[in-house]
Amino acid sequence: MGTLKKPAETSAPIHDLIRHRWSPRAFDSRPVEAEKLRSLFEAARWAASSYNAQPWYFIVGTKDDPETYHKVLETFVEFNQSWAKQAPVLAVSVAKLKFDDGRPNRHAFHDVGQATAYLAAQAEALGLSAHQMAGIDPEKARKLFNIPGEYEAVSGMAIGYAGDPASLPEELRKRELAPRERKPLDSFVFASQWGKGLPLLNSK
Ligand SMILES: Cc1cc2nc3c(=O)[nH]c(=O)nc-3n(C[C@H](O)[C@H](O)[C@H](O)COP(=O)(O)O)c2cc1C
Numbered sequence: 001m002g003t004l005k006k007p008a009e010t011s012a013p014i015h016d017l018i019r020h021r022w023s024p025r026a027f028d029s030r031p032v033e034a035e036k037l038r039s040l041f042e043a044a045r046w047a048a049s050s051y052n053a054q055p056w057y058f059i060v061g062t063k064d065d066p067e068t069y070h071k072v073l074e075t076f077v078e079f080n081q082s083w084a085k086q087a088p089v090l091a092v093s094v095a096k097l098k099f100d101d102g103r104p105n106r107h108a109f110h111d112v113g114q115a116t117a118y119l120a121a122q123a124e125a126l127g128l129s130a131h132q133m134a135g136i137d138p139e140k141a142r143k144l145f146n147i148p149g150e151y152e153a154v155s156g157m158a159i160g161y162a163g164d165p166a167s168l169p170e171e172l173r174k175r176e177l178a179p180r181e182r183k184p185l186d187s188f189v190f191a192s193q194w195g196k197g198l199p200l201l202n203s204k
Contacts, residue, residue: 043122
């Protein structure tokens, strides 16, 4: 079976990496090559961040380290566990909530998100997929991995080669095959006032 493609239907041209990235729930059992895994975190490393604080951390479990893999899986809510356990690599992102001088870093979660987005784009470039998850238990992650108090688990991630949608239960298979959807540009890009679309975006 060829890998399922779900290209974004766009109102303007965008880079192929962004057009083709999507979040599968079916994963192939094929392991992720070590050098590719390294590239994913190298891409995350080069994200921009407030004061270059780089507040991102990742806890990673691969299937060839079953103990860590299962600990990461346990931090996911049951629904996410049900499909993510197919993926050969699981991860939890963690934010450092304060700068080194002790001031709160209001953009810590933002910057962890940026690093994760870079990782996901790099995954797409390497033929891999990364599916992010809000459905995790941050306190469980704290306990299982001894995450210190000034850090907080942000999201889970399943990483691997997208698999056969037929491997999913029917409801998830339907969602896997559905087209990707987004709100229109004028619903979130504003100009003169909140809610007023940027006129430039409408000129063709
Ligand atoms: C921060 C974040 C949290 C998410 N949480 C979950 C989740 O807990 N479970 C899940 O199945 N998908 C989750 N997703 C995937 C989204 O549902 C998905 O990205 C969205 O529907 C858009 O689809 P696309 O990524 O294929 O374009 C999450 C995505 C992000 C970025």
